Amino acid sequence: MAGVQRRRHVVTVVVNPRSGRGRATRLLPRVQAALQEGLPDSELRIMRTRSFDDARQLALAAVAQAAPAEAGRRPDVLVMMGGDGMASLGLNACAGSHIPLAIIPTGTGDDFARGVGIPRKPAEAVQAIIAGHTKMIDLALVTGDLTDGHKQRYVGSVVSTGYDAKVNYRVNHAKVRSYAWSLLAEMAQLRPLNYRLTIDGRPLHTRAVIAAVGNAGYVGGGIHLCPAADVTDGLLDIMMIGPVSRWTLIRLFPLLFRPGFVKHPAITQLQAHEVIVDGDGLVPMADGEELGATPLRISCVPSALTIVVGND
16 A cells, blocks of 8 residues: 555564673674664664563563564564573574574573574674574474473473583582582582483383483583484484493593584484483483473474574
């Protein structure tokens, strides 16, 4: 109809100012300027968060108000600027919607960005947003009694439950957060855990020091815990390290930072559409946060999220 103005493309940036020990705050002026220059016809909305709950509400509101693509116009986009916690809030807001998620990684780990093809340099991530290249990726859907009071939550990277999860838990609850100290403290208490898994309906009872279920594959700032993980194959990847000595685990850990498979008799790698995780003394973690009590059902949801990615 003549005289009717088309709605402007909206880019909503939700920023965690404390991410990366204030790195997000320092980078924000440059990010804002680059987006304004690269997307001059778009409406840019910058939202600084006060807490993770605040960030969750801002992300959900942005997606609820966002408009899909139409002739000659991109869909609105939600941009989360921060670490893996912010990425998790963003993917849970955008999953199953028509709105693409973009990440500007400014955290300490940024494992989700690493695993799905998002440039890890903030300036390059901004250019990816301007270019607008997207792809559909799978997500893991976790169902159970979760710590946030919900019954379901999407996970982009890995659900871990063993030694690595206990280290993460200790770091989160320590008065002084030290990853190195937590690694040593948990290593001193290392013991295999009893797992009761159901993998695509088949029961598996086993003992392991690490058992992880991965979508994108990375944890802990670059540990390739599930090296076969592919976010477009419709499958979850399961990686287990059986009962090993402290010395063996110490020798294995650096190898997990390298690309490709780590071959060792104690390592088992499987794939499945759905995994139920239960056991004794498990501490399920994902995206750096506690998930909830076991049992947990983890299902692969194919093509659940549209994500903004780099060119390569």
